[in-house]
Amino acid sequence: MVQREISLTGRKRPLETLLKLALNLASVLAIFVTLGIVLSMVFETWQFFQKVSVAEFLFGLEWSPQTAIRADQVGSSGSFGAVPLIAGTLLISTIAMAVAAPIGLISAIYLSEYASARMRAWVKPLLELLAGIPSVVYGFFAALVVAPFIRMTGGQLGLEVASESALAAGLVMGVMIIPLISSLSDDVLNAVPNALREASLGLGATQAETIKKVIVPAAIPGIAGSFLLAASAAIGETMIVVMAAGLAANLTANPLEAVTTVTAQIVALLTGDQEFDSAKTLSAFALGLLLFTTTLILNIIAMRIVNKYREQYD
Amino acid sequence: MTNLFTTATGHLRARHRAEWRFRWLGRLAIVFSLGFLLIMLVSIISLGKGALSRTEIQLSIDLSAASTLEDVDLKKTVRTALFTTFPEVIERSDKRALLKLLSADSSYELARMIEDNPALLGQEPVLWFTASDDIDMYEKGAIDANLPENRRRLKDTTLGWVRALESHDALRSVFNTAFFTSGDSREPELAGIFSALIGSILSLIVCFTLSFPLGIMAALSLEEFSKKSRWSDFIEVNINNLAAVPSIVFGLLGMAIFLNVFGLPRSSPLVGGMVLALMTLPTIIIASRAALRSVPPSIREAALAMGATRVQTTFHHVLPLAMPGMLTGAIVGMARALGETAPLIMIGMVAFIVDVPQGFTDAATSLPVQIFLWADSPERAFLEKTSAAILVLLGLLVVMNIAAIVLRRKFERRY
Amino acid sequence: MSKEPIITTRNVDVFYGDKQALNGVTLDVPRNKVTSLIGPSGCGKSTFLRSLNRMNDLVDICRVEGEIKVEGKNIYDKDVDVVALRAHIGMVFQKPNPFPKSIFENVVYGPKIHGMIKTKSDAEEIVETSLRRAGLWKEVADRLQEPGTSLSGGQQQRLCIARAIAVKPSIILMDEPASALDPIATAVIEELIDELRQNYTIIIVTHSMQQAARVSQRTAFFHMGDLVESGPTKELFTSPNDERTQNYISGRIG
Numbered sequence: 001m002v003q004r005e006i007s008l009t010g011r012k013r014p015l016e017t018l019l020k021l022a023l024n025l026a027s028v029l030a031i032f033v034t035l036g037i038v039l040s041m042v043f044e045t046w047q048f049f050q051k052v053s054v055a056e057f058l059f060g061l062e063w064s065p066q067t068a069i070r071a072d073q074v075g076s077s078g079s080f081g082a083v084p085l086i087a088g089t090l091l092i093s094t095i096a097m098a099v100a101a102p103i104g105l106i107s108a109i110y111l112s113e114y115a116s117a118r119m120r121a122w123v124k125p126l127l128e129l130l131a132g133i134p135s136v137v138y139g140f141f142a143a144l145v146v147a148p149f150i151r152m153t154g155g156q157l158g159l160e161v162a163s164e165s166a167l168a169a170g171l172v173m174g175v176m177i178i179p180l181i182s183s184l185s186d187d188v189l190n191a192v193p194n195a196l197r198e199a200s201l202g203l204g205a206t207q208a209e210t211i212k213k214v215i216v217p218a219a220i221p222g223i224a225g226s227f228l229l230a231a232s233a234a235i236g237e238t239m240i241v242v243m244a245a246g247l248a249a250n251l252t253a254n255p256l257e258a259v260t261t262v263t264a265q266i267v268a269l270l271t272g273d274q275e276f277d278s279a280k281t282l283s284a285f286a287l288g289l290l291l292f293t294t295t296l297i298l299n300i301i302a303m304r305i306v307n308k309y310r311e312q313y314d
Numbered sequence: 315m316t317n318l319f320t321t322a323t324g325h326l327r328a329r330h331r332a333e334w335r336f337r338w339l340g341r342l343a344i345v346f347s348l349g350f351l352l353i354m355l356v357s358i359i360s361l362g363k364g365a366l367s368r369t370e371i372q373l374s375i376d377l378s379a380a381s382t383l384e385d386v387d388l389k390k391t392v393r394t395a396l397f398t399t400f401p402e403v404i405e406r407s408d409k410r411a412l413l414k415l416l417s418a419d420s421s422y423e424l425a426r427m428i429e430d431n432p433a434l435l436g437q438e439p440v441l442w443f444t445a446s447d448d449i450d451m452y453e454k455g456a457i458d459a460n461l462p463e464n465r466r467r468l469k470d471t472t473l474g475w476v477r478a479l480e481s482h483d484a485l486r487s488v489f490n491t492a493f494f495t496s497g498d499s500r501e502p503e504l505a506g507i508f509s510a511l512i513g514s515i516l517s518l519i520v521c522f523t524l525s526f527p528l529g530i531m532a533a534l535s536l537e538e539f540s541k542k543s544r545w546s547d548f549i550e551v552n553i554n555n556l557a558a559v560p561s562i563v564f565g566l567l568g569m570a571i572f573l574n575v576f577g578l579p580r581s582s583p584l585v586g587g588m589v590l591a592l593m594t595l596p597t598i599i600i601a602s603r604a605a606l607r608s609v610p611p612s613i614r615e616a617a618l619a620m621g622a623t624r625v626q627t628t629f630h631h632v633l634p635l636a637m638p639g640m641l642t643g644a645i646v647g648m649a650r651a652l653g654e655t656a657p658l659i660m661i662g663m664v665a666f667i668v669d670v671p672q673g674f675t676d677a678a679t680s681l682p683v684q685i686f687l688w689a690d691s692p693e694r695a696f697l698e699k700t701s702a703a704i705l706v707l708l709g710l711l712v713v714m715n716i717a718a719i720v721l722r723r724k725f726e727r728r729y
Numbered sequence: 730m731s732k733e734p735i736i737t738t739r740n741v742d743v744f745y746g747d748k749q750a751l752n753g754v755t756l757d758v759p760r761n762k763v764t765s766l767i768g769p770s771g772c773g774k775s776t777f778l779r780s781l782n783r784m785n786d787l788v789d790i791c792r793v794e795g796e797i798k799v800e801g802k803n804i805y806d807k808d809v810d811v812v813a814l815r816a817h818i819g820m821v822f823q824k825p826n827p828f829p830k831s832i833f834e835n836v837v838y839g840p841k842i843h844g845m846i847k848t849k850s851d852a853e854e855i856v857e858t859s860l861r862r863a864g865l866w867k868e869v870a871d872r873l874q875e876p877g878t879s880l881s882g883g884q885q886q887r888l889c890i891a892r893a894i895a896v897k898p899s900i901i902l903m904d905e906p907a908s909a910l911d912p913i914a915t916a917v918i919e920e921l922i923d924e925l926r927q928n929y930t931i932i933i934v935t936h937s938m939q940q941a942a943r944v945s946q947r948t949a950f951f952h953m954g955d956l957v958e959s960g961p962t963k964e965l966f967t968s969p970n971d972e973r974t975q976n977y978i979s980g981r982i983g
Contacts, residue, residue: 013623013625016623016625019625020535020539020625022531023531023532023534023535023539024535024539024540025531026528026531026532026535027531027532027535027536027540027549028549029528029532029595030532030549030552030553030556030595030596030599031548031549031552033556033567033592033595034552034555034556036567036571037559037563037564037566037567040566040567040570040571040575041563041566041567041570043570044570102343103343103346103347106339106340106343107340107343107344107347109340110337110340110341110343110344111344114337114340116789117789123344123348126348126351127344127347127348129351130347130350130351132649132650132653132711132715133354133653133708133711134652134653134654134655134682134707134711135653135655135656136653136655136682136683136685136686136689136704137354137358137653137685137704137707137708138354139686139689140358140685140689140700140701140704141354141357141358143689144361144689144697145353145354145357175347175350178347182347193826195822195824195826196826196828196829197787198784198787198820198822198826199822199826199827199828199889199892200828200838201784201787201815202782202784202815202819202820202822202893203815203816203819203820203838203839203842203892203893203896204812204813204814204815204816204817204839204842204843204896205812205838205839205842206329206330206332206333206812206842207333207336208332208333208335208336208337209329209332209333209842211336212336213838213842214828214838217829217830218828218829229558232558232560233558233560235560236559236560236561236562236563237560238560238561238562238655238656239655239656239686242656242686243686243689243690263560263562263656266562266566266660267562267656267659267660270566270569270660271659271664284566285566285570288562288563288566291560291562291563292559292560292563295558295559295560295563296555296559299554299555299558299559300551300555303551303554303555318799318800318802318813318817319799319802319804319809319810319813319814319817320808320809320810320813325843325844326810326812326813329812329842330810330812
């Protein structure tokens with residue numbers, strides 16, 4: 001039998017040190033990816049702003065990125081005012097939130113406060129299925145079924161509805177983000193201590209009164225966080241708007257007209273043949289940076305709120 | 315005093331009505347979501363089921379003069395067969411319309427049949443050829459013959475020929491294997507999902523090989539080998555954020571860095587997989603960390619107390635126990651990557667791909683992008699192809715998610 | 730004032746699924762007295778308390794059999810409205826559970842939902858009388874808008890009592906109301922219970938025999954789901970009839 005040599009001083013293990021280094025590198029990768037996103041877009045955006053002024057981009061009311069027809073024409077044409085795109089994005093996201101916020105929240109309330117354990121076990125995964133369906137499927141459904149349906153219904157009511165309407169895209173997008181709100185809000189509502197429910201019911205409040213006046217107010221921060229995350233997802237959603245909202249930049253608040261969004265324009269600008277340093281191509285990166293910054297801010301605020309809320313009831 | 319606790323007052327009754335209304339509101343909200351899901355699935359299934367079959371036309375082919383495949387003038391042979399079936403058609407324009415009964419590929423079909431069965435040479439066999447998409451649509455009831463002639467795609471003369479074929483039992487409907495075995499085509503009756511499917515699989519292979527090990531390594535580093543510090547908090551915020559960054563932004567990253575800086579081949583599954591890997595990474599890291607956290611500290615303490623090093627403890631004891639949870643997370647991440655469209659469009663996987671990609675650097679497309687492309691096509695016949703492709707995609711997603719659930723159930727343990 | 734018991738229970742069985750938690754409990758609770766329910770943990774005293782205002786309804790698998798009459802009406806009858814019942818029977822819980830709202834909002838919550846408040850001065854009046862009765866008015870009169878959760882544990886529990894009496898119940902159920910408090914806060918609550926006796930019937934679950942002896946006029950001893958014996962507190966503690974009671978109060982079980 002081999003006697004184990006016992007020494008209390010450290011043995012060098014170069015392999016382990018190397019391994020730990022590799023592991024740490026992998027964890028830093030996340031930062032590199034973020035950095036890569038920011039750098040790649042900042043660089044192209046900076047080039048874009050050599051050709052088009054920041055003020056024109058942010059406040060300009062007209063968006064028509066023309067392709068240069070002749071080589072000597074690079075960057076000389078087109079107008080790059082992003083306001084119609086931002087307005088279109090906001091319009092569609094607002095419609096989506098108008099669908100998803102009430103339905104998501106009320107579903108979460110029903111599931112966490114009323115539904116039996118068996119019903120929860122069935123309905124929760126089914127709702128989450130909505131989030132698992134690829135957005136290209138929603139886009140197809142929006143363009144093929146929902147948009148014509150809205151057009152027909154609008155026609156019967158004597159309304160002029162464009163074949164690609166903001167309403168169709170927003171509505172379908174709303175359904176897609178319902179589970180984002182319902183599952184996070186459900187968690188948040190479940191975290192509200194039972195003592196508060198009992199206190200209210202013990203005073204003779206009905207369940208609905210307890211929910212509306214005690215539970216939901218107590219959970220408001222977490223619910224707000226879920227709304228922000230859902231809004232961020234709506235702003236960044238691409239395929240539904242590409243397939244169902246259209247590409248015409250149109251500054252309007254009418255949900256029955258076609259509008260375009262930041263994401264849809266990025267796709268339109270970068271598909272097909274392109275010259276890499278034309279203003280048209282570069283503008284996609286400026287839009288991308290705008291999109292990234294907006295969603296980043298929304299996400300950070302949302303996560304802060306949710307984390308703070310969790311600490312409160314831990 | 316007996317009705318002290320009964321619903322006596324109007325005020326109380328109003329409160330109970332409010333309670334009742336609120337409950338129904340909740341039920342309605344859930345019914346709305348599930349109803350939408352149901353309508354969407356039912357309409358896609360009813361649109362897509364047609365793609366499973368296709369219409370074929372029977373023709374008697376004259377190969378009596380040929381002894382090898384080279385002897386046969388494929389195009390002319392098929393034409394002649396068609397013209398002999400309808401000897402009454404003489405006008406040039408009518409003849410051209412007559413040719414449109416068949417798919418544009420019928421001469422290749424004949425070639426394939428002869429290759430498969432050389433015994434046909436020297437014979438006068440009766441063979442079945444794929445009908446064009448208009449005929450196929452008519453047979454599936456998508457074209458209404460009662461409409462006035464100028465408002466439908468099939469003219470009266472063509473309808474007459476179709477009815478003649480029907481009366482001779484020279485039209486049949488068969489299972490559409492081509493949909494699963496061939497690539498994209500301009501002709502809807504010939505288009506299939508095979509090359510898109512291969513593109514998706516190749517991209518997912520790249521995605522998995524990159525993101526799974528890297529995700530596990532990052533999770534190990536964060537959970538097992540670092541103390542909570544500002545730095546680890548910063549990494550965590552970064553990871554959580556990346557999980558919520560719009561997918562199209564990853565497409566821009568891939569385009570600017572992988573394509574333009576590194577010069578990797580555009581439209582290739584390699585680049586597609588790399589972009590998908592970056593997107594999936596946060597999901598895998600988050601799931602892997604949760605799996606590591608669910609391994610009780612007592613197991614680590616037991617190993618450490620035996621004199622194992624931190625690294626040994628982790629790799630011998632903790633990692634194997636956490637592996638099922640990590641795999642589950644990876645499958646869920648892969649399922650999401652499979653459905654991703656926008657970033658792949660950005661890096662050029664929108665090309666028209668007929669051939670099956672042979673490797674990671676060949677131009678390819680993916681299943682969801684194929685759906686996007688077909689959804690844009692004007693032909694009525696592409697509608698059922700699009701829907702059927704969606705069904706295939708959803709089927710794959712269901713399989714992956716069931717695999718994840720089964721894995722979770724099987725290895726779920728209570729310590 | 731009526732000498733009849735305000736609550737009478739006959740053969741009450743409570744089941745959680747297949748498990749029986751109470752076996753045939755028969756007890757009379759006298760009006761305007763403090764009755765304590767004592768016994769080792771898991772003996773069913775809290776279960777009994779919670780069947781008196783039907784808080785057990787919240788547990789899906791819970792089933793109550795037998796007869797519980799409050800003011801002569803069986804509260805498990807079909808025509809009984811739990812909301813009205815609970816307005817009549819207040820409850821104070823083990824851990825203080827003020828709503829995350831202001832002190833003022835906490836007190837007016839009950840009266841508001843029951844439609845007892847028409848004007849702003851109604852609300853102010855209810856808040857003041859309830860807080861005075863709960864002995865909290867002096868401490869919080871100048872900070873009614875501060876959150877209820879900012880108070881100390883003992884103050885929070887008195888706020889919960891104020892919140893319960895604001896609805897003007899005739900019975901108050903207390904489930905170990907001082908178990909989460911320090912001795913000084915406990916003493917304040919016990920004093921308060923003694924004062925409240927004049928206007929309310931109080932049933933208190935406690936794990937402390939000393940507390941039962943100090944605050945209650947009657948005591949009921951529970952053991953493993955049985956009501957072993959009940960009677961005037963002094964008698965029960967000095968000359969128990971049952972061996973189990975004897976063992977419990979001498980510290981041999983529990």
